[in-house]
Amino acid sequence: MKHEAKKIILAGGSGFLGRALSRHLTAQGYQVVTLSRRLGQPETVFWDGVTKGAWCAELEGAHAVINLSGRSVDCRYSALNRRLILESRLKSTRILALAIKDAVAPPKFWINAASATIYADTRGNAPANTETDGLIGEGFSVGVCQAWEAEFNRWTLPATKQVCLRVAITLGADGGAMIPLMQLGRLGLGGKQGDGQQWVSWLHVDDLCGIVGAVIEGELKGTLYNCVSPQPVKNVEFMRAIRGAVGGFAKSIGLPTPKSLLRIGAWMIRTETELILKSRKVAPGNLVEEGYSFRYESIEDAVGAIVASSKGIGHQHGERVPIIM
Numbered sequence: 001m002k003h004e005a006k007k008i009i010l011a012g013g014s015g016f017l018g019r020a021l022s023r024h025l026t027a028q029g030y031q032v033v034t035l036s037r038r039l040g041q042p043e044t045v046f047w048d049g050v051t052k053g054a055w056c057a058e059l060e061g062a063h064a065v066i067n068l069s070g071r072s073v074d075c076r077y078s079a080l081n082r083r084l085i086l087e088s089r090l091k092s093t094r095i096l097a098l099a100i101k102d103a104v105a106p107p108k109f110w111i112n113a114a115s116a117t118i119y120a121d122t123r124g125n126a127p128a129n130t131e132t133d134g135l136i137g138e139g140f141s142v143g144v145c146q147a148w149e150a151e152f153n154r155w156t157l158p159a160t161k162q163v164c165l166r167v168a169i170t171l172g173a174d175g176g177a178m179i180p181l182m183q184l185g186r187l188g189l190g191g192k193q194g195d196g197q198q199w200v201s202w203l204h205v206d207d208l209c210g211i212v213g214a215v216i217e218g219e220l221k222g223t224l225y226n227c228v229s230p231q232p233v234k235n236v237e238f239m240r241a242i243r244g245a246v247g248g249f250a251k252s253i254g255l256p257t258p259k260s261l262l263r264i265g266a267w268m269i270r271t272e273t274e275l276i277l278k279s280r281k282v283a284p285g286n287l288v289e290e291g292y293s294f295r296y297e298s299i300e301d302a303v304g305a306i307v308a309s310s311k312g313i314g315h316q317h318g319e320r321v322p323i324i325m
Contacts, residue, residue, distance in 0.1 A: 007062045008216070009107070011035040011096060012049065012069030016175030017113075017167075017208065021066065024209035033058050049092040056099045064109035064216045067096055070148075077140060077272055089148045097155040106159045109216050112152045116168040116201055116228055118145035122281035123197070128232060130285030131166075131224050141274065161223070163215050168228040168282060171302055172205035173310040182307060185239075185246040191254035193262060196236030199281035201228040204296035204305070211292065220290055228282045233299050235276075241299045245307040 008025050010018050014036040022032045035047040035055050047055040049069050059065060069092035071084045093112060100106045119129040120137035129135060136142065149164055171178045184190045211227055214220045233241070243254045262273045284292070296302040 007031045007033060007058075009033050009035060009058055009062050009065040011047065011065060011067045011092065013066070014038045014041070014044070015068070016172065017170060017205070018068050019175070020172060020205045021068075021209055021212060024206075024213065028213060030063070033062075049088060050095060052095065052099060056102070059099055059103050059107055061105040062107040064111060065096060065100065065107045066111045066113075066212065067092060068113050069093075070113070073141070073272075074275065075272075082140060086144050086147060089144065090151045093148065093151045097152075097157070100157055100160055101155070106157065108160065109163065110157065110160050111163045111165060111212060111215060114149050114152070114164050114166045115141075115145050116166045116226055116280060116282045117141050117278065118149070118166060119280065119282055121279045122199055123279050126281065128201075128281045128283035129226075130283050131226055132285060134226075134282070141278075163220075163222070164224045165211065166224070166226045166228075166282075167208065168201040168203050168226075168280065170203050170205050170208050170227075171306055173306045176205070178303070178306050178310075181239075181242050182246060182310065185242045185254070186248070188253040189255050189257070190239050190243045190246070191256035192236040192239055193257045194235065194259045194277050196234060196239070196256070198235045198277055198279035199232050200235055200238045200299075201232045201280040201282040202238070202299065202302070203227050203229055204302045206295050210295060211287065214292060220287070220292065222286050222290065225286050226282050226284045227287075228284050229294060229297055229299070229302070230284055230288060231297050231299065232281050232283070238299055241303050242307075244300065245303040 008030045010022060010032060012018065013022060013034040018034065022034060025032050032043060034041065034044045036044055037046065037048060039046055045055045045058055047053060069088060071088040073085055075081045096110070100110060118136060120135040122129065152162065152164060169177055208227055211225065239254060243251050259277065262276060296305065
């Protein structure tokens with residue numbers, strides 16, 4: 001369905017997820033304007049995620065605003081980085097709220113990215129966390145998620161529907177976590193990480209685009225969604241699927257990485273083992289209840305499609321792995 005006259009604003013949309021959404025929405029006939037510190041691309045307007053500016057005019061009459069802003073969590077959790085991770089999310093959400101509130105013709109939808117890492121570490125055969133009965137966790141990352149959602153939810157904007165998406169690790173061929181994971185698989189290093197029993201809740205980027213599209217087209221009526229596949233898997237199964245998709249000798253050889261080596265490796269590349277070792281078992285309760293049809297439900301289908309489509313794609317962007325939380 002084409003939407004020739006409808007404009008979508010992507011705030012912080014110059015990364016992996018933003019590029020995917022921009023391509024998808026453009027193909028659907030929307031006009032996409034990206035708000036970013038990185039200029040030079042068509043339909044990109046400067047914003048700093050903190051203050052009002054010329055970008056506010058883009059919101060007038062827009063169909064939807066989608067906020068993907070936030071400093072990457074792929075870093076060491078130093079005091080400075082903790083502050084920047086939190087402030088980048090709160091300030092960008094707050095300034096968008098103020099701009100929408102002041103708009104003469106405000107957007108019909110405001111979608112704010114959040115994170116499925118808000119839920120507690122889940123082990124064994126415990127039930128998956130849903131929006132209605134999920135157990136909220138504790139710690140730095142969870143605290144950021146809670147503050148982020150609280151900032152979004154404290155605004156009352158009568159003319160704009162607000163929708164929060166708790167996004168899991170999102171997989172695609174031209175960016176994100178799959179790039180280093182495919183490389184590990186090809187090198188024969190794609191074995192289990194830690195004990196391999198931690199749950200991985202994941203989403204194919206095509207389904208993230210589909211969910212966003214369903215929200216702004218009015219097909220999904222709710223205000224909070226876990227953006228995850230309905231089939232979470234354990235890390236050992238996740239890595240096995242990647243090896244199988246990569247093929248070659250990697251299919252039968254996948255050297256494991258114990259916790260001790262993960263800690264050393266994380267320290268060397270300036271990141272945190274939490275991104276790998278936390279057990280995230282999350283279910284898309286509201287999406288299933290409302291009848292959303294996933295394009296990729298199984299990890300084997302998802303990574304198989306990604307590996308197949310990654311051949312010939314250049315990864316010139318040089319970005320660190322963009323994980324929402």
